[in-house]
Amino acid sequence: MDKSLDTIFNKGTKAKIVRLFVSGGAAFKASGRHAAKLVGVSAPSAHTALKELYREAVLHRDIIGRQHIYSLNTENEMTRKMLIPIFRKEISFGREIKSHFSKHLKNRNVYIIAGSNGSGKTTFAKMFLPEYTGCKQFVNSDLIAQGLSPFSPQGAAMKAGRLVLERIDDLARQGLDFGFETTLSGKFYIKRLENLKQKGYALHLFFLWIPSTELAIERIKDRIAEGGHNIPAQDVRRRFTRGIHNLFRFYRPILDSWMLLDNSSTIPSLIAREKSQELVIVNETLHNKILNMAR
Numbered sequence: 001m002d003k004s005l006d007t008i009f010n011k012g013t014k015a016k017i018v019r020l021f022v023s024g025g026a027a028f029k030a031s032g033r034h035a036a037k038l039v040g041v042s043a044p045s046a047h048t049a050l051k052e053l054y055r056e057a058v059l060h061r062d063i064i065g066r067q068h069i070y071s072l073n074t075e076n077e078m079t080r081k082m083l084i085p086i087f088r089k090e091i092s093f094g095r096e097i098k099s100h101f102s103k104h105l106k107n108r109n110v111y112i113i114a115g116s117n118g119s120g121k122t123t124f125a126k127m128f129l130p131e132y133t134g135c136k137q138f139v140n141s142d143l144i145a146q147g148l149s150p151f152s153p154q155g156a157a158m159k160a161g162r163l164v165l166e167r168i169d170d171l172a173r174q175g176l177d178f179g180f181e182t183t184l185s186g187k188f189y190i191k192r193l194e195n196l197k198q199k200g201y202a203l204h205l206f207f208l209w210i211p212s213t214e215l216a217i218e219r220i221k222d223r224i225a226e227g228g229h230n231i232p233a234q235d236v237r238r239r240f241t242r243g244i245h246n247l248f249r250f251y252r253p254i255l256d257s258w259m260l261l262d263n264s265s266t267i268p269s270l271i272a273r274e275k276s277q278e279l280v281i282v283n284e285t286l287h288n289k290i291l292n293m294a295r
Contacts, residue, residue, distance in 0.1 A: 013041050014049040021059065021072050022079075023265055027123070029062075029071045034218050069222070093267055097132040100259060100273060101204065108201040110193070111135050111179035114247065115208030116240050117231040118216030118223075120263045121181040124208055129179050133204075137178035139167045142229055165192070172196055184243035187250055194254055202256040207247055208263035209271065209290055213237050215264065244294045262286060 016039040021028055030038065036046035050070050053059040060073040072079050111129060113121045122140060129135045144160040164180060171178040182189060184207070193203055210216060216236050224230050252258065257275035261268035262283070271290070272281045281287050 012049075013039070013045045014052060016041065017046060017049045017053060018058065021070070024072075025267065026072055026074050029069050029222060031067050031069055031222060034222055035070065037218060093269075094128060094132045096270060097128055097259075100257065100275065101133060108175055108199070109133070109135070109177045110196055110201050110203050111177075112184075112189075112193075112203065112205040113179060113181040113208070114184040114205055114243060115263065116183060116210065116213075116216050116243055117236045118219040119208040119210050120219070121208055124206065124263065124268065125179060125181060133177075133179075135177045135179050137171055137176055139164050139171075139178065139180040141181070168192065172199065172201070183239050184246050184251065185239040187246060190250055190254065193251075197254060203254060205247070205251065205255050205258040207244065207258065207260050208268065209244065209260060209286075210262075210264050213240050216240065241293050244290055248291070248294045260287070260290065 017035055020030070020035060020039050024030075032047040032050050033043055035050065036043045039046070041049075050059065050061075050068070054061045054070065057073050057076050058079055059070045062069045062071075111133060113125050113129075115121050122142070125138050125140075129138060141160045141164045144163050168178070168180060197203055213233075213236055217233050220228075220231050220236065247258075252274075255274075257273070259273045260271040262271055269283070271283045271286045272279065274280070
């Protein structure tokens with residue numbers, strides 16, 4: 001590590017903040033309040049460190065309304081060096097996805113991106129579906145709701161849900177591979193997925209797990225600060241464990257393959273996967289914790 005990097009990675013709040021953004025990768029963004037909570041320091045201490053890192057051109061800053069949103073300054077040669085391990089991790093995980101599907105893809109495939117609100121489903125789909133599965137069609141109910149009612153997407157959620165189902169049926173009639181996202185908090189997709197399977201589709205599911213409703217709510221707040229849509233906190237809490245319960249109780253028996261992923265950081269890490277009824281557990285501690293949540 002060169003001297004400039006060594007200086008930044010010294011102990012203290014500044015070092016914690018840098019490690020947070022480097023581990024998050026180039027796409028990671030956070031407000032001062034969110035960064036303080038993630039690294040376990042006071043908000044004033046985090047704000048001071050963030051301002052210094054911005055002045056040193058390590059971080060980039062966007063001002064959105066009254067909030068300052070920070071991200072790594074990828075134009076800085078030093079930060080590019082720090083990001084190299086993150087890019088390697090992303091590529092490694094992408095290869096893991098390819099390996100998982102290499103001998104299991106059919107002519108028709110459905111990719112279900114599941115997880116609680118704030119778990120990072122849309123970001124995951126953008127990063128990995130086109131590149132590593134070849135799937136170009138992705139149905140996103142939140143984006144549909146925003147299109148129907150930009151200033152109050154929650155009010156359009158029911159109509160957006162119907163349009164999602166219509167789009168899924170349309171893609172299936174065309175025989176195309178496609179993906180869609182869901183919290184999996186309900187059981188209304190089961191019959192439709194069973195019908196797709198009867199038509200020759202293979203069903204593949206990624207479940208993005210995060211450890212707490214607090215993290216989910218913080219991510220949603222950051223998304224709102226960047227112009228994204230809101231989900232009421234009470235809805236986040238109500239749905240949080242229901243999705244993982246439904247995965248193991250109702251959806252797992254009809255899936256051809258699934259991957260359970262820890263998505264608490266920017267690049268997911270594998271907890272467990274199953275295909276052809278062969279279960280592989282990579283992180284037994286987390287797997288057991290999640291199974292207890294699912295009961």
